[in-house]
Amino acid sequence: MSTLHTADPARTDGGCGTLYLCATPIGNLGDITARVLQTLAGVDLIAAEDTRNTRKLLTHFDIHTPLTSYHEHNRTEKAQELIARLQDGADIALVTDAGTPAISDPGEVLVDLCHEAAIPVTSLPGPCALVTALSLSGLSCRRFVFEGFLPGREDKKLRRTILDALRDEPRTVILYEAPHHLRALLDDLVAALGGERRLALCRELTKRFEEVQRMTLAGAAAYYETAEPRGEYVLVIEALGFEALAERERADWQEMSIAEHVAYYESQGLDRKEAMKRAAADRGIPKREVYKALL
Numbered sequence: 210m211s212t213l214h215t216a217d218p219a220r221t222d223g224g225c226g227t228l229y230l231c232a233t234p235i236g237n238l239g240d241i242t243a244r245v246l247q248t249l250a251g252v253d254l255i256a257a258e259d260t261r262n263t264r265k266l267l268t269h270f271d272i273h274t275p276l277t278s279y280h281e282h283n284r285t286e287k288a289q290e291l292i293a294r295l296q297d298g299a300d301i302a303l304v305t306d307a308g309t310p311a312i313s314d315p316g317e318v319l320v321d322l323c324h325e326a327a328i329p330v331t332s333l334p335g336p337c338a339l340v341t342a343l344s345l346s347g348l349s350c351r352r353f354v355f356e357g358f359l360p361g362r363e364d365k366k367l368r369r370t371i372l373d374a375l376r377d378e379p380r381t382v383i384l385y386e387a388p389h390h391l392r393a394l395l396d397d398l399v400a401a402l403g404g405e406r407r408l409a410l411c412r413e414l415t416k417r418f419e420e421v422q423r424m425t426l427a428g429a430a431a432y433y434e435t436a437e438p439r440g441e442y443v444l445v446i447e448a449l450g451f452e453a454l455a456e457r458e459r460a461d462w463q464e465m466s467i468a469e470h471v472a473y474y475e476s477q478g479l480d481r482k483e484a485m486k487r488a489a490a491d492r493g494i495p496k497r498e499v500y501k502a503l504l
């Protein structure tokens with residue numbers, strides 16, 4: 210295929226083909242890019258998460274490139290097969306059900322293997338649910354953290370650990386969720402983060418019934434007690450403000466005595482004077498109060 214170039218045309222790849230990561234629409238077919246269409250039509254093979262879905266997309270655009278499946282359940286063996294084809298010189302496009310390959314789907318395994326095998330990989334950017342939701346949320350986009358899907362409730366311990374970490378997260382948090390798990394997720398978020406935290410619940414992005422519900426976590430949990438969750442969701446959750454974070458840290462320190470607090474810093478290698486200074490700052494009290502408490 211001569212019309213498409215890799216990310217680094219100067220690189221010598223020993224006759225390997227290229228893996229093209231092709232972003233596809235997350236709901237609106239008009240969002241496919243010209244470069245993705247040209248690539249899908251020009252490669253030797255398209256590896257797709259769900260070949261039936263992708264066939265519909267290809268038929269719509271009158272593209273007849275051969276398809277093969279690459280999904281969560283065959284990714285280990287299939288990745289080896291695709292690597293062998295790439296090493297034989299085939300150009301392959303990777304597409305997932307929707308959006309950008311490797312974002313919360315099995316693409317990352319194949320990309321990693323290609324880099325390890327020095328096979329050229331390039332990304333053709335386009336739709337991605339997390340970026341679409343974040344930009345639409347009206348919440349701070351300056352710093353954010355993407356958690357994708359949380360582990361399910363059956364993986365209780367890991368889910369709890371991540372939820373606890375999100376409690377004090379000072380960046381906007383983005384989560385993916387399927388409709389049948391939305392209620393459980395909202396309940397667990399209220400329990401871990403408190404009901405007052407603001408949320409932009411983005412559903413059916415780029416589709417006819419696109420909706421952004423801006424509410425508190427408690428408001429969303431209450432709303433979906435009666436409303437049936439429908440469609441695909443991205444949750445964009447407001448960060449804990451720095452003031453609230455400082456307040457929470459102060460409250461955490463209050464759970465130990467001043468002596469324990471100073472001893473903690475000494476155990477971390479600080480000398481007594483520095484440990485007392487830090488303890489005073491953490492608790493938002495003057496240094497002399499720490500001195501007094503230790504006398």
Ligand code: SAM
Nearest residue numbers: 235236308309312337338385386413414441442
């Ligand atoms: N690779 C995709 C991307 O770039 O966003 C994500 C794939 S992940 C398996 C699917 C999840 O993305 C859905 O459960 C939902 O949380 C989110 N999602 C995908 N399309 C969406 C849409 N149109 N509206 C809202 N969320 C969407």
